Amino acid sequence: xxxxxxxxxxxxxxxxxxxxxxxxxxxxxxxxxxxxxxxxxxxxxxxxxxxxxxxxxxxxxxxxxxxxxxxxxxxxxxxxxxxxxxxxxxxxxxxxxxxxxxxxxxxxxxxxxxxxxxxxxxxxxxxxxxxxxxxxxxxxxxxxxxxxxxxxxxxxxxxxxxxxxxxxxxxxxxxxxxxxxxxxxxxxxxxxxxxxxxxxxxxxxxxxxxxxxxxxxxxxxxxxxxxxxxxxxxxxxxxxxxxxxxxxxxxxxxxxxxxxxxxxxxxxxxxxxxxxxxxxxxxxxxxxxxxxxxxxxxxxxxxxxxxxxxxxxxxxxxxxxxxxxxxxxxxxxxxxxxxxxxxxxxxxxxxxxxxxx
Ligand code: PHE
Numbered sequence: 427x428x429x430x431x432x433x434x435x436x437x438x439x440x441x442x443x444x445x446x447x448x449x450x451x452x453x454x455x456x457x458x459x460x461x462x463x464x465x466x467x468x469x470x471x472x473x474x475x476x477x478x479x480x481x482x483x484x485x486x487x488x489x490x491x492x493x494x495x496x497x498x499x500x501x502x503x504x505x506x507x508x509x510x511x512x513x514x515x516x517x518x519x520x521x522x523x524x525x526x527x528x529x530x531x532x533x534x535x536x537x538x539x540x541x542x543x544x545x546x547x548x549x550x551x552x553x554x555x556x557x558x559x560x561x562x563x564x565x566x567x568x569x570x571x572x573x574x575x576x577x578x579x580x581x582x583x584x585x586x587x588x589x590x591x592x593x594x595x596x597x598x599x600x601x602x603x604x605x606x607x608x609x610x611x612x613x614x615x616x617x618x619x620x621x622x623x624x625x626x627x628x629x630x631x632x633x634x635x636x637x638x639x640x641x642x643x644x645x646x647x648x649x650x651x652x653x654x655x656x657x658x659x660x661x662x663x664x665x666x667x668x669x670x671x672x673x674x675x676x677x678x679x680x681x682x683x684x685x686x687x688x689x690x691x692x693x694x695x696x697x698x699x700x701x702x703x704x705x706x707x708x709x710x711x712x713x714x715x716x717x718x719x720x721x722x723x724x725x726x727x728x729x730x731x732x733x734x735x736x737x738x739x740x741x742x743x744x745x746x747x748x749x750x751x752x753x754x755x756x757x758x759x760x761x762x763x764x765x766x767x768x769x770x771x772x773x774x775x776x777x778x779x780x781x782x783x
Pocket of ligand 1: 654655754
């Protein structure tokens with residue numbers, strides 16, 4: 427860099443400024459340095475600017491030649507400045523391009539795909555079997571009234587059968603002191619809700635979540651699903667129940683399945699039964715079979731003919747209408763079907779389990 431001189435400019439001093447300016451410029455590698463360079467030569471107090479200012483002190487003749495040279499010098503410096511800036515920018519671009527280069531041949535990271543929960547899958551599978559037989563699918567509230575969960579199902583207050591369902595009660599104060607709220611212990615409250623809202627013929631299945639105040643173990647969860655079934659109409663008999671559930675058992679567990687009914691008690695059906703299928707693991711042999719525990723049979727659901735008290739409760743003519751109902755635990759169905767040994771796997775959110783379905 428050349429200090430602005432007080433001496434009148436000469437062709438030599440201008441050439442000198444250009445030479446040193448250009449030499450300096452070539453070595454500059456970043457835009458800040460280039461800008462400093464611009465200020466020191468071409469800025470308001472830059473050395474070339476000083477030369478241009480002092481032209482006025484020259485004789486007319488000299489002013490013309492020296493002036494032309496000085497102006498040419500300014501143009502040269504400005505041009506080279508522009509070149510340098512472009513060079514620096516291109517350089518930076520090249521460097522970053524080679525640093526951040528995208529290797530299109532690298533294998534990509536696979537996108538994580540979600541999937542249906544095994545409970546959702548089995549619930550849909552169960553419902554589809556019944557849909558194919560003409561049933562509709564409805565859902566109901568998980569927070570329920572005592573009225574629907576018990577009363578309408580022929581389980582009045584104080585009835586010992588209430589002990590079959592360990593109930594989680596809601597902290598709810600009824601102004602009238604009558605209504606009690608709970609987490610439904612089964613999907614059966616939907617029986618009365620559906621019958622209240624329409625006339626026979628009725629054919630519905632009701633999938634949904636249920637809750638019980640229970641210690642958990644390999645076969646008990648405090649929350650689980652059920653699929654309820656209800657068919658009401660004229661002339662429905664136990665044979666319809668039997669045929670429908672036989673069809674279901676074979677669709678879920680194989681065409682060769684046999685079924686067995688045994689008496690069971692639920693206050694809202696009469697007669698009440700539980701349904702077993704012959705064991706698909708040992709084909710009903712039983713001996714030494716871990717799945718059916720030597721019995722040859724596996725219990726899969728509870729069922730029965732809708733109790734006349736339940737039909738009366740919703741105002742149906744019991745002389746005209748009969749029906750059957752059933753209820754099953756889809757997790758249990760899935761455990762049997764897929765060989766899952768612990769119901770707690772379903773809701774432990776362990777992807778190693780969930781990914782298998
Ligand atoms: N709701 C009964 C239970 O949870 C199952 C059931 C439904 C039995 C319908 C008979 C008829 O145990």
